[in-house]
Amino acid sequence: MLKLYVYDHCPFCVKAKMIFGLKGMPYEPVVLLNDDVATPVSMVGKKMVPVLEKADGSFMAESMDIVAYVDAMGTPVLTGPVSEKIAAWLHGSSGPLYRLFLPRAACAPLPEFATASARAYFGFFRTFRDDVF
Ligand SMILES: N[C@@H](CCC(=O)N[C@@H](CS)C(=O)NCC(=O)O)C(=O)O
Structure with a gap:
């Protein structure tokens, strides 16, 4: 697998x-x-x-x-056209989306943050929430 x-x-x-x-x-x-x-x-x-x-x-x-x-393994499923409208929306929304999402992701009980040092590696987060560290 x-x-x-x-x-x-x-x-x-x-x-x-x-x-x-x-x-x-x-x-x-x-x-x-x-x-x-x-x-x-x-x-x-x-x-x-x-x-x-x-x-x-x-x-x-x-x-x-x-x-x-x-x-490409077996029968392809991604056979439709690429949507320019969706691509443009993703491009335009990613800035604010990341500013909202990343500090919240850094607080979440996710497996990649299972240790204190793994969470601390997400260093920029200290700027927002010093009390967590
Ligand atoms: N162009 C890459 C971008 C992948 C990427 O930026 N991954 C981030 C996680 S979202 C990463 O590994 N960043 C390095 C890090 O977290 O230290 C792709 O499409 O796979």
């Missing part, structure tokens, strides 16, 4: 997870601790998720490359 390394708060990881759901393909999600630098660097050369571990043991980064790779 393919393994997908993710953080629960990561919107790029949602895209990579969605293609498995859309295709009805089982996969193994692996949530990394947010301060685990060594694992992603050993896989793709930098600290980032999502990372797909392919059947041959090689690794792939970039959410949309993962989506295209998984969709």
Whole structure:
């Protein structure tokens, strides 16, 4: 089974997870601790998720490359046109969305923040809520 390394708060990881759901393909999600630098660097050369571990043991980064790779397995499901309107909405809304979402994600009981050091790695959050640390 393919393994997908993710953080629960990561919107790029949602895209990579969605293609498995859309295709009805089982996969193994692996949530990394947010301060685990060594694992992603050993896989793709930098600290980032999502990372797909392919059947041959090689690794792939970039959410949309993962989506295209998984969709090409068997019968593709992403056959419709790309909506320019949705793309424009996403582009325009992402700034305010992230300003609202990220401080809240950093407080949430997510597995990537299971240790104090993993949560503290989300450093910018100290600016908003010093009392948490
Ligand atoms: N272009 C990449 C962006 C992935 C990305 O920015 N992931 C974030 C998590 S949402 C990340 O790993 N950031 C590094 C970090 O959290 O330290 C993709 O589409 O997969």
